[in-house]
Amino acid sequence: MINIVLFGPPGSGKGTQAQNLIEKFNLKQISTGDLFRYNMKNNTELGELAKSYIDRGELVPDQVTIDMLTDELKKPCDAQGFIFDGFPRTATQTEALEKIVKEILNSDINICLSLIVEDKVLVERLLKRGETSGRTDDSNQEIISNRIKEYYAKTAEVAELYKQQGKYVEVNGVGAIDEISEKLFAEVEKIK
Template sequence: MRIVLVGPPGAGKGTQAVRLAEKLSVPHISTGDLFRANISQQTELGKLAKSYMDAGNLVPDEVTIAMAKDRMEQPDAVGGFLLDGFPRNVSQAEALDQLLQTEGITLDAVLDLEVPEAEVVKRIAGRRICRNDSSHVFHVTYSPPKQEGVCDVCGGELYQRDDDSEETVRKRLEVYHTQTEPIIDYYKSQGLVRTISALGPVDEVTERALDALKREKAENK
């Protein structure tokens, strides 16, 4: 299957993308991973992207699209893929359609992970990270440490990252509503969107997504 995963920050896209890609036996193509891979391998696209990033500028759509095209043409993506973080706006969605059209293939579904804005703020603003090891992550509500402000694993100090502050989260949501959310309407016009609730345990959200994809497959047989 060829799937695009969308949803606001804090919806759990990264977690669900990895789980769904594994269940569906397709590669998980994340724009973040694409940028890191191209930059670390010093590809021409990576060097180009880095030049924009080093100057403090946004990487142009055409560079992002070229990276995604290159990745989707790899042998493991021939039978399908799950796109996470791309397309990020309508112009990228249109470019993706054109790209797929030239290959004679189409998207099967766009999974929209829905979560109330108040929950997004609660999820992200409640995160606390260990200063000694950033892989030690806690949450003031959902997975609090035994002792407030202290990492259960190593005893390090827990802190809130600047980009996890409520003010920053709300700004990120504004960007999502302005730039990315319009692609949902774009894909709805093509009958591709399957909206699922991203609330509840991770396993339940995964099952909802898989059920939505099964229904999509059955309806289009």
């Protein structure tokens, strides 16, 4: 089983590369954003709880996210592993993910792949995406810059933990999509 934590700031191409990894290695992507949307849309108990925090303008506690993730991993799945996207973002979440993967999947997080792209390139990519996607958060340079800074601030401690475990790998996220994919594939092949 291959379990990947996929990092990349907004505009790094993480979504595209996640799809390529899924196809190549028969993985299932677990995005915390998707989990939140699914649980709230379907009015699950966890969705209602998350919504109660969001409606008050508060951050959803880690335990609610961890419980959603646990429920998702318990569902039957024929994938050969998972890509975790958007989680973990803190040291506490990293420890929780390691524990969940061990208990439910009887496996480990094998690698943390981090797409590295210069901030200037990220801003250019997001502004271009904003022209066609209709996403308001992709059309304002100041908002984009803040999102990028927030991403680095949030993920620094997680990257450090995976570096200490020898599981953190940076991959240049600039260039042809296929070339970047091949670099990611090569890193995953090393752990198979």
